[in-house]
Amino acid sequence: MSEKTKIYIALGIVYIVWGSTYLGVKVALHTLPPMLISCTRFLIGGSLLFAFTLLRGQGMPTLQETRNAAFIGVLLSGVGNCAVAYALMKMPSGLVALLVATLPAWMILLDFLFFSNAKPTVIGTIGLVLGLVGMAVLLNPSQQIGQQEVPVLAALIVFLGSIAWAFGSLKSPYLVLPNSLQSTAIQMVVGGCFSLTMSIAFEKDQLQSFQNMTTETYLAMIYLIFIGSYVGYTAYVWLINHAPPQLTATYAYVNPVVAIFLGWIFLDERLTSRSMLASAIILAGVVMMTLGRKRPPKEIDMQ
Template identity: 85%
Template sequence: MSQKTKILIALGIVYIVWGSTYLGVKFALDSLPPLLISCTRFLLGGSLLFLFTLLRGQGLPTLQQARNAALIGVLLSGVGNCAVAYALLLMPSGLVALLVATLPAWMILLDFLFFSNEKPSFIGTIGLVLGLVGMAVLLNPTQQIGQREVALFPAFIVFLGSIAWAFGSLKSPYLVLPKSLQSTAIQMVVGGCFSLTMSIIFEKDQIHSLLNMSNSTFWAMVYLILIGSYVGYTAYVWLINNAPPQLTATYAYVNPVVAIFLGWIFINERLTSRSMLASAIILAGVAMMTLGRKRKPHEVDV
């Protein structure tokens, strides 16, 4: 299988699977608090996956490899997923996915500041401006608090999570990491430990919640672990180490479409005309950011 084909398959998995995880977390929130969902999902899933890699004979990673994977795990499955899970407690899944769609903007900015020092192209700059306009339309910061469609605090938390995710994604190719599956496992376990710490600090009655989870929560957790984490997260970890970062970030404007569609079908979520307008502006901006990226000579042209 060619590298181009592998990239296309991995992108398709991340597009569809991660778009559906927003709905999965919504169902899990039926009886579990958000940080506990992230903790359970990644600690259990990561531990089983790490055990699987050992049974396959991969052996233990070096201290440097484990430390590097742990750093990426804190940023991605730790901070990034905790932020999304918390926001889903307070906002519709489609809107949360739409806020996460600003990821390419953060990647372009952080890449310029800390990695390549390469300014965005003219088209990419227009895309950044469009994204900012779309966010202003969506968040409507001048409106009174009680009349806003999107609460500013959970939106701010999503942005912090997206910044952590973008930095981790850009940093990953520069680090010496274990083999793909083992790297994924370590990142999940460390992200789960981070989520556990946050859950202990900010949430209550975790044991009671786990012992009394509903059927919908149970099956949502099974889906999040087996499909969202094993399949989706593994595909993403492979992409950030084998594909151009801006190409990988295109999942951010496909996921909202999937999340909005599934939220409408299964839990009757609706977007207002303002949210739909903001969605169109933001996604157009993200598309321009992606199209306007400056491709490196060694990158695969997909």
Template identity: 35%
Template sequence: MVLPVTGQSVMTESQRQHRFAVFLAFGLVYFFWGSTYLAIDIAVEKIPPALMCGTRFLIAGVFMLAFCGLRGKRIAYSPRQFGEMAAVGILLLVGGNLTLSYAEKHVASGLAALIIAVTPLWFLVLDSLLLGDHHISRRGKAGLALGVAGLVVLLWPQLRATASFGHTELWSSISLLGGSFSWALGSVLAKKWKSPEVDPFSATAWEMIAAGAANLLFALGVEDLSHIHWTTRGVSAIVYLVVCGSWIGYTAYIWLLGHVPTSKVSTYAYVNPVVAVFLGWLVLHERIDAYILAGSAVVIASVILVTSAQVTTKAALDQLPAVETTGD
């Protein structure tokens, strides 16, 4: 049977534009988020982490919301929708980003990025629990196991250096695992709660505003704000985080969540460490030893296994077409 070709060129052009948008969004997330590890490391040298995060996200969110309003995009939502945006923002930008900012006071930016690279493993587990009746293949399970092995290699120098529970660098590294779980949970919920009624850009703005306010409240309640040094170096890092990390990178990430499977979106987690390790070595002269090289190779291999694994669902099986027994 020959299919009609009417509209084929239009569809091809539409697909080409969509493909370009996807590639561009991935490129923005890969590079700018890889560089934010370095910027966060610089920003928290003199500025408390929660204050830095709160300032960053509140400024980014308010300006983005104003921009959306000027462009005529929807900015008012129902209480339930506002609640979902706030929950996603807090999981991503407090549970995920604030944890990272605190950890980078004790952990090198490159190592932090490598530990965060386990995020796709959380994605696989949470996808199966929250987005349907998924079955994780043997390949996916092998990737999960390999990821744990890679983390052991990365953290082995710290595990070997102390048998106590007070080693700051070790516990900061472990906290990054909790932060990566929070980030994955927020991302999966953002996809689960996606609605055609919600503009993704204004939703992103509200998420950043909610997270910025939560971070500032945390800063007021916990951090010592009496000895703050707003250095040119620190402020420049915050400006970079606002523009490149929040406005550009975070918006591209939220857009990708609405157009690409989360398992593919999560590939940023094994590209960002490459950028972060290189910039940390180039700018901050951070060490790159055999454990980091070996551990990063194992973690990246595990993530590739996970993201390339087949994940089947009952719904997908139910939607398979019946097998035809007749010829063409």
């Protein structure tokens, strides 16, 4: 299988799997607060995955590899996810998603300033703008802003989380990391510890929330751990080490589209004409960003 084919398969996995986790999170939020969901998901998932790698005889990673993977884990599953979780407690989810959708712009900017110094192509830039326009049409932020004042601090925290996620994604290929599965496991565990700290600081009644868990909550958490984390996060970790950042970041546009269609299929949520139009604009933007992408960087030996 060619490298190009692997990249598109990994992209498809991240698009669909992470888009589908919105369903799982919606169900889990009925009984658990958002940052507690993140820490439970990553701590359990990461610990089981690391134990699995040891059973396969992979051995312990070196101190340098562990430290590097932990650093990426703090930025991605730690700061990145907690920023979104905190914002969800302060503002409408649609508005949070719109702020998170600026991730491709942060990745392209940081990549130009600190890493490859490669300017985006004209086609890629047009695709980026189309993606932002599509997200604006999809989420209709003017209506949400009119319904509720936007907390400035929460919005700034979302941007900080997106910058941390973008920097971690760009930095990863330059670091010596364990093999893919162990790197994913360490990142999840460290991110889970960070999320646990934030949950203790900002959320209340964690033990009572666990006691209130229903069968649906357990099923949602199982899905988030085994599909969202193992399949989706592992694919993303591989992707950030093999694909251009502007291509990898397109998941931020596609995931809300996938979530809307899955909500329409499984939760009988209304699919409006505006959603259809916005989805078409977003997908057109993704296609243009894909066509305008740079050649993937030289593959780095991660062993």
